[in-house]
Amino acid sequence: MNLSVTKGPIGISELVYSTTAEQAIECDVMLPDYCPDMVRILCCEADVVQSSLSHHGQRLTLDGTVGLTVLYQSAEGGVRRTEYKLPFSHSMDLKSADEGSMVTAVADLSYINCRAVGPRRLDVRGAIAIGVKVWAQKEEEAVVAAEGEGIQLKLKEMEACRVVGRLCLPLRQTEDLDLPQNTPAPTAVLRATGSATISECRALDGRVVLKGEIALRICYTTDETGRHTDVAEYLLPLSQIADAPAAREGASCTAALRVCGVDVELGEDMAGESVFTVEVHMLAFVHLCENMALQLATDCYSTRYPCEGKKKPVPVAGSGYVAQERKPYKATLNVGEDLEQINCLWARPQKVSCQTTAEGSQVTGMLRIGILGQTADGVDFRERQTDFTLPLPQRVGPDFTPEVGVTLPEGSLSGIGEMELECDIWVVGAASDGATMEVLTDIALTDDRPFEADPAVGIRIYYAQPGESVWDIAKRYHVAQGRILEDNELSSDTLSARRALIIPTV
Numbered sequence: 001m002n003l004s005v006t007k008g009p010i011g012i013s014e015l016v017y018s019t020t021a022e023q024a025i026e027c028d029v030m031l032p033d034y035c036p037d038m039v040r041i042l043c044c045e046a047d048v049v050q051s052s053l054s055h056h057g058q059r060l061t062l063d064g065t066v067g068l069t070v071l072y073q074s075a076e077g078g079v080r081r082t083e084y085k086l087p088f089s090h091s092m093d094l095k096s097a098d099e100g101s102m103v104t105a106v107a108d109l110s111y112i113n114c115r116a117v118g119p120r121r122l123d124v125r126g127a128i129a130i131g132v133k134v135w136a137q138k139e140e141e142a143v144v145a146a147e148g149e150g151i152q153l154k155l156k157e158m159e160a161c162r163v164v165g166r167l168c169l170p171l172r173q174t175e176d177l178d179l180p181q182n183t184p185a186p187t188a189v190l191r192a193t194g195s196a197t198i199s200e201c202r203a204l205d206g207r208v209v210l211k212g213e214i215a216l217r218i219c220y221t222t223d224e225t226g227r228h229t230d231v232a233e234y235l236l237p238l239s240q241i242a243d244a245p246a247a248r249e250g251a252s253c254t255a256a257l258r259v260c261g262v263d264v265e266l267g268e269d270m271a272g273e274s275v276f277t278v279e280v281h282m283l284a285f286v287h288l289c290e291n292m293a294l295q296l297a298t299d300c301y302s303t304r305y306p307c308e309g310k311k312k313p314v315p316v317a318g319s320g321y322v323a324q325e326r327k328p329y330k331a332t333l334n335v336g337e338d339l340e341q342i343n344c345l346w347a348r349p350q351k352v353s354c355q356t357t358a359e360g361s362q363v364t365g366m367l368r369i370g371i372l373g374q375t376a377d378g379v380d381f382r383e384r385q386t387d388f389t390l391p392l393p394q395r396v397g398p399d400f401t402p403e404v405g406v407t408l409p410e411g412s413l414s415g416i417g418e419m420e421l422e423c424d425i426w427v428v429g430a431a432s433d434g435a436t437m438e439v440l441t442d443i444a445l446t447d448d449r450p451f452e453a454d455p456a457v458g459i460r461i462y463y464a465q466p467g468e469s470v471w472d473i474a475k476r477y478h479v480a481q482g483r484i485l486e487d488n489e490l491s492s493d494t495l496s497a498r499r500a501l502i503i504p505t506v
Contacts, residue, residue, distance in 0.1 A: 001447050006145040010294070010439070012315055013163035015399055017096035017134035022110065025066060025126035028117070029084050036080060037119035042071040042381035043370065044114040045191070047261030048107045048128055049281040050170050055103045061091045062105045062130060067261045070114060070122060071190060071372075071381060078226025079372075079379040081190050094134055102135040102166045104401075106283070108350075133401070135166060140314050143297040143440040150303030151443065152480060154471055157295050160316055165246030165288035170281070171257075173214065177234055177276040178269070184230060185274045186220040191372065192262035193217050193346035195407055196238060196282055197426070201255040203247040208286055210255055212238045217408050218264055218276060219344035219372060227378055229343045232276070233408070246288055254287040254322050254430040256403035285403050287430030297440040301475040306446040311438045323361075323396050326426035329406075331386045333369065337417040339382065341374035345411050347423060349404040354396065361392040363402045363427045369409065371419070388425055396431040403428055451478050453505055460503040468495050477503050 025046070031038065047067040054061045066086040074080045090107075097103055112126035146153055179186070193216075200211040214236040222228045238257075247253070263279040294316070300309040352365035364387070371382040390404075409423040462473060470493045474481040483504045484490070 001445060002148040003151060003443070003445055004147050005143055005443050007141045008144040009139040010142050010296070010314055010316060011162040012138050012140060013102065013135050014138070014315060015133060016136045017094060019132050021090065021092055021130045021132065023088055023090045023128040023130060025086065025112065025124060025128065027086060027124050029122045029124060031082055031120040035082050036074040036076070038072045038116050039075055040073040041114060041116055042073060042079060042379070043383065044112055044124070045069045045370065046109050046112040046126060048109050049260045050107055050168070050283055052170070053105055053168060055097065057099060058094050058097050059091065060094055060097070060103060060105060060132065061089065062107060063089045064107055066128065067263070068124065069191065073378065074226060076225045077378045079190060079221065079229070080226050081188060088128065090130055092132070094132070096136070097134045100137045102137060102163070103132070104166050104168050105130055105132045106168055135163070140312070141441060142314065143443060144295055146297070146300065146443055149305060149445060150480070151307070152301050152303065152474070153297045154299035155295050156298050156437070157293065158316070159291060160294040161289045161291050163287070163289045164248065164251060165244060165286065167244055167246070167286040167288070169242045169244070169284040169286060171240050171242060171284050172279055172281050173236070173238060173240070174277070174279045175236055176269070177278055179274050179276070180232055183232065184222040186222060186266055187224055188221045188226070189218060189264045189266060190221060190229065191219045191344060191346065192264045192278070193408070194259040194262050194280060195405055196257035196259050197405070198255050198257055201253040201286070203244070203249065203251040203253040203288055205249050206243065206245055206247055208242050208244045208247050208253055208255070210238065210240045210242065210257070210284060212257065214238050214259070214280055215408050216262065216278065216280070217344065217346065229372070229379060231344050240284070242284060244286060244288065248290070252289045252291060254428070256285045256405070256428040258283045258285070258403060258405065289430070296437065298438060299471070300440060300443055301478065302445055303451070303478050303480055305450050308444045309440045310442040310444070312441045313436050313438050316435070316437050322428065323392050323394050323400060323431040324426070324428040325390055325392055326424055327390060329388055329423050329425045331421045332414070333384045333386060333419045333421055334417055335371060335373070335382050335384065335419045338375045339373045339380070339413065339417070340376065342371060342411050342413065342419065343374060343379065344372040345409045346370045347406045347409045349406055352402060352404045354400055354402050356396060361394070361396045363390045363392065363404060364388065365404055367406060369421065371411070386421070390425060390427050392427070394431065396429070400429050400431045457505050460505055462501045462503050464495050464499055464501050466495060466497055469493055470495070473501065473503070479504050
């Protein structure tokens with residue numbers, strides 16, 4: 001039998017495993033000798049900084065550091081700060097992974113608590129949540145062309161996206177920052193926080209180039225007692241080149257940045273002026289894909305022999321695009337009637353999830369707000385929580401993993417015990433508009449029972465209904481679709497009105 005079938009590969013990236021593991025934080029720490037005794041703990045914050053991720057076979061290891069910051073009230077009534085670096089390493093087995101899999105692991109702070117055990121000792125308890133996802137990379141063979149023995153193919157042309165990389169890249173940037181003019185000199189740093197946005201993401205061979213900006217807010221004391229505080233804010237240009245073995249020149253590149261922690265040291269420049277030496281720790285979420293044109297066969301028949309097409313449902317990712325949204329956010333928070341002034345604010349997105357329904361997609365989560373303010377008794381700390389919902393402009397699929405960021409928040413006391421919070425919340429992630437398609441994987445003909453024309457039939461008329469497909473009619477009568485289109489002067493496969501069709505008999 002003279003039938004020639006041509007097959008081609010379809011690249012598939014399929015999420016096969018998703019889990020969350022927990023890494024406990026348990027330690028007792030002592031105040032350094034230079035720190036005064038504690039009277040009351042104001043707040044305990046922790047920043048999780050990833051340093052490396054290794055994946056060999058089914059073994060995954062994630063290393064990093066928990067940066068613990070404790071603000072407390074001293075006997076003098078001022079606010080003091082102490083910090084600790086707690087290294088962690090978490091390993092786990094991934095039964096669904098192999099050397100060709102794409103694996104991502106992201107560590108987030110789940111919770112942190114500390115209590116004073118005496119004036120110089122702290123008991124710290126908390127946990128890190130490590131989210132792990134595994135994508136299997138495989139290929140499916142599908143029919144893309146066939147000829148001979150009257151074979152007819154129904155071909156679907158589409159723009160497709162082949163995912164070549166899902167990366168979580170640790171980055172850091174170091175800067176020496178002068179104080180704003182006409183501001184008092186700092187005596188100690190209390191809290192540093194930041195946010196980062198990407199303006200350009202470009203793939204090179206084995207590398208990705210990221211450009212954007214980093215917004216920083218540094219809260220510090222201005223006297224030795226710690227009773228007076230000030231805030232300095234900076235906007236820094238960001239330019240990073242990171243290693244990404246999967247990257248290829250011309251690949252589509254999407255990235256989002258998370259500021260994981262900001263380390264600040266006080267120093268002096270050559271003129272003796274105070275400067276902040278800042279090291280910003282970030283995590284870049286990079287998605288690499290290659291767009292391509294696909295032509296896939298979804299159905300077949302023969303005009304000469306009975307024909308059977310073997311079909312298989314295959315997830316085909318459509319053209320990749322960036323699903324992103326940024327909107328202003330406002331909330332009124334109860335902060336207590338004794339708060340007289342707001343010194344510094346910071347915000348951390350938590351419990352982020354994405355829901356998709358027939359109506360669309362939206363990202364929800366919670367903002368954890370830290371408030372350092374002034375009362376009649378001195379500096380105090382408040383923590384509040386507020387929920388947010390961010391509708392996405394496009395409907396996204398199950399492979400969409402959102403990264404949510406928040407600009408440095410602003411707050412003002414609007415009444416007795418109330419604060420008006422304002423910030424921007426943004427979400428970004430890579431998505432595709434693909435779906436599961438039934439495609440032909442093989443074709444078989446039955447050559448011992450060829451179709452025979454009925455000599456008694458000179459002409460055949462078929463009364464078609466609106467919406468009927470010429471392909472289906474041609475397949476039913478074992479006639480080439482092109483013959484029906486040509487003989488009836490049709491330009492479309494779908495009939496728009498009821499009409500009589502001439503069906504060729506030869």
